[in-house]
Amino acid sequence: MxxxxxxxxxxxxxxxxxxxxxxxxxxxxxxxxxxxxxxxxxxxxxxxxxxxxxxxxxxxxxxxxxxxxxxxxxxxxxxxxxxxxxxxxxxxxxxxxxxxxxxxxxxxxxxxxxxxxxxxxxxxxxxxxxxxxxxxxxxxxxxxxxxxxxxxxxFSGRALFQRGYREGTGAAPIKENLAAALVVRSGWLDDTSKPLVDPMCGSGTLLLEAVSMAAGISPGIDRQHWGFERWKHHQQGVFEQVLNEQKQISDKNLEQCTAKVFGFDIDGRVLKNAKANAKSAGLGHLVEFKQARAEELTNQFGKAGQILFNPPYGERLGTLPELVATFTELGKAFKQHFLDWNVGLITSSVEMLALLKLSAYKRYKFKNGPLDCQLALYHIDQQQLDRTPAQADFSGKENSAFANRLKKNVKAMKSWLKQNNVNCYRIYDADIPEYNVAVDVYGDHIVIFEYAPPKDIDETKAASRLQEVVYFAPRILNIETDKVSLKTRSKQKGKNQYQALSKSKKALTVQEYDALFKVNLWDYLDTGLFLDHRKTRRIVAKKSTGKSLLNLFAYTGSVSVQAALAGAEKVTTVDMSKTYLDWAQDNFELNKLRGHKYEFVQADCLQWLNENRTQYDVVFIDPPTFSNSKRMDKTFDVQRDHIDLLTIGMKSVADNGELVFTNNKRGFKMDFEALERLGLNAECLTEVTRDFDFKRNKHIHNSWVITRK
The missing domain is CATH 3.30.2130.30 (VC0802-like)
Structure with missing residues (x-):
């Protein structure tokens, strides 16, 4: 032995x-x-x-x-x-x-x-x-x-789980041995005369493993290479005898197999792969594939059976809003159409299971690649139908405080939106403390910013409320779930203040008054357009008509664009980031603004101000709250350093000119005594620059006009 x-x-x-x-x-x-x-x-x-x-x-x-x-x-x-x-x-x-x-x-x-x-x-x-x-x-x-x-x-060689039948896969493939384990745990093999249904079958791996096991097919009979082939103690004669016996047994079992399994998927291209894989495995006659949405599945299979599936964790299915909507609708579909059926699904988004509103009788932990997952098993009986959800039922809009508030905000903003030519605005801003999010509309897209919850808030409750938000927001605003972007906001410092999230490089064009702007709702924490500065941009643009404007810490140049459209004679846009400066130039191109009077400068704004000798009629400064960028000589803190900033900033202001100074520091205090010593006046414009959709947040920004006495 x-x-x-x-x-x-x-x-x-x-x-x-x-x-x-x-x-x-x-x-x-x-x-x-x-x-x-x-x-x-x-x-x-x-x-x-x-x-x-x-x-x-x-x-x-x-x-x-x-x-x-x-x-x-x-x-x-x-x-x-x-x-x-x-x-x-x-x-x-x-x-x-x-x-x-x-x-x-x-x-x-x-x-x-x-x-x-x-x-x-x-x-x-x-x-x-x-x-x-x-x-x-x-x-x-x-x-x-x-x-x-x-x-x-x-002895066996690598990757025994690779059966050789997969010619193509979906975006979230599952390994064959894990698929086999799920089939075993589901209990379907105890009675394979019952139908087996995968409502999100992808490339069909789960179903092909299941029907192969039901047919008694040995998975290694067609394997081309084994680890023992060149090993000196390998007994080739014994191996060939075993292999031939298993081929004969598998062929006979396949002929006698009467099991039938059913696969559905919304993606027709993936289904083509699934059909090709089933044909390659010699199992095409035992598997039926159809294109359909999982949430719309009805019982067309006769007696009660097993539903088993592997939701694609957001990669093929989409983002969290799509997952929330899908899981919520699936739970309702199972209760409505599949009484007495068993349901099993594996997911790494374990918090989503609560959205099914079902009570699992068993859960198993697995790993799918690097992801920690759970297989949850349910039996859809009368108790499941009678079960009172422990959390708010998303199917009843009247039970959602967030949904009611959002509908109220939509109604309140109708007349304002008619009067203003904008299609990007804030519709909800943590109006109810328990729902600590902001919801921004960008044309036919929305962005949900989740503010980091306080440490004393239970994580499970916070996650449930976020699910409620992402479920209701697109429905009430009539936005498709694949056009919802979710971002988590927490206090950012230094190099993390413009944190990159991914690199999809997708862009969307939105309108603000007569200006067009490129925004990116996916790749960065910020979108490229600070909505709370909409009125600020209009005020600065009006001040700049027929005059020169210097825009410092310019980000994507939205202030510069509005000033140029308002007829500014000269616009200089300065930012340290090449990415944002290129973005600013894209915004100018969008609005067909070209010419030598529009200048773009990549530089450390503080250093550039110290060296600048040109004066401007209007200077706009919107610095970060804090920065310790590697390209800056020292750290910058807007509360600590605002007087130094205004001192050098005023050197670039022409006689009778103005400096518009804004920042987003909560509780910012202007040092009036220092301004007095410098011979400067400061007029607070915060109430004026905060537009209708930000009236609920009095701390969104601070605005000042600085002039010489």
Whole structure:
């Protein structure tokens, strides 16, 4: 009997142990690192061919050896006669797993073992074998556990879960061995005469694994390469006998299989892949695919059965708003159409499960790649239908305080929107403290900013309220869920103040009065247009008509655009970021503003002001609250440094000119005594510059006009 170790993914270990026992393995022991078992060669080949749950099978070729450092590891590896396992002309690779106080790096451990293997061949007077990292003839695995090392030969070869039938996949594919584990846990295999339905089938992996198991097909019968093929102790005759027997059994089982499974998906292109995969697997006659929305699924399958699916975690399905809407509607569909059915779904967005309004009778933890996931199992009985949700039911709009407030705001803003030519505005701004978000409309899109909740607020409640917001906001505002962007706002400092979220580089054009602006609702925390400064831009533009404007800390140049459209004679736009300066020039192009009188300067605004000798009729300064950018000589704090900023800023203001100064620091206090000593006046314009849609937030910004006495 030989000793083996079967590897698999987290959460599948117990199922794998059961599977190995059923196939014929003995002395089966489940451990965190995998499943140990004993078997003769015939049984070991059978396990490799029949296992649906293992990712790899290793055969032990040594007893454990104590290892504390590199020398001990080399000695342990050198004690094995590697010439008994493969030849000089074979390519080999070494995988090293584990670490201790002196061996902390898998590459270091692997190189040490590799040196010992090569030296073994040299000492035997043979040519040294070559290393091939990706497709070796022999793969060695050294496993260091509790300061003991054991050596294995990769018996099965890598990726047993790759069946070979997947010609194409969706955006969120699931590994075949995990799919098989979900089918086992669902309980459908207990009675495969019942229908099995996957309402989000993607490329069909779940269904193909299920129907293969129901048909009794061994997944390894068509595998092209095995780890043991070049191993000297491999028994080719025994293997061929086992393989041929399994091919005959699988063919016979497939002919007799009467199971039928059904797959649905909204994406027609993905369904083409699913059909091709089913055909490749020889299972096309047992699987029926149709294009449909999961939320609109009805019971067209006869007797009660099993629904099992893997929602795509937002990658193919979309963003959180789409997930919230989908999970909410799915829960209602299950209750309405699938009484007495079982439902199972795996998701990494565990908080979404509450939206189904169902009580799970069992949950299992798994890993899908790097994602921590849960498989939740439900039985749709009368108790589920009668169950009173512990949280607000999104299907009843009258039960949502947020929904009621948002509808009230929409009604209140109708006349203002008719009077003003704008299509981007704030419709909700933390009006109800429990729903601590802002909702901004950008044409036919919306952005939801989630403000970081206070530490004393329960995370579960905060998550539930956010789900409520993202469920109702697009419905009440008549916005499609794929046009909703969700961002989390917290206090940003320094280099994080314009935090990049992703790099989709998507853009949207919006209108403000007669101006067009490019906004990006996806890639950055800010969108490229500060909506609260809408009136500020109009005031500065009016002051700049027929005059010159200097726009500092210009961001995407929206103030400059409005001034140019209002007839400013000269506009100079200064910002330290090339990205935002390019964005500003794009905004000028959008509005067909071209010419030598429009100047764009990439520079540290404070340093540029110190060196500038040109004076302007109007200077606009909207600095960050705090900055410690690497390209600035020192940190900047608007409360601490505003007098220094205004002092150098006024040097660029022409006689009888004005400096408009704004900032977003909550509780900002102007130092009037310092201004008095400088001979300057400061007129507060905050109430004037705050537009109708920001009336609820008196701390959104501060605005001042600074002039000489």
């Amino acid at each position: 030989n000793q083996f170790l079967a590897l698999t993914s987290f959460g599948i270990e117990q199922l794998l142990a059961n599977e190995i026992t059923e196939i014929g393995g003995s002395d089966v022991v489940q451990r965190p690192e995998g499943v140990y078992f004993s078997a003769d060669f015939k049984t070991a080949y059978l396990i490799c061919i029949k296992s649906r749950l293992a990712s790899r099978v290793l055969i032990s070729i040594s007893e454990p050896s104590p290892v504390k450092d590199k020398d001990a590891l080399y000695k342990a590896a050198k004690e094995i006669d590697w010439t008994e396992h493969f030849n000089s002309e074979d390519f080999f690779a070494v995988d090293f797993v584990g670490k201790n106080e002196h061996i902390r790096d898998s590459q270091f451990g692997g190189l040490t073992v590799k040196d010992a293997v090569v030296d073994c061949f040299r000492d035997a007077g043979l040519d040294r074998p070559s290393v091939e990292k990706y497709q070796p003839d022999i793969r060695i695995q050294a496993r260091l556990l509790r300061n003991e090392v054991k050596f294995y030969i990769d």
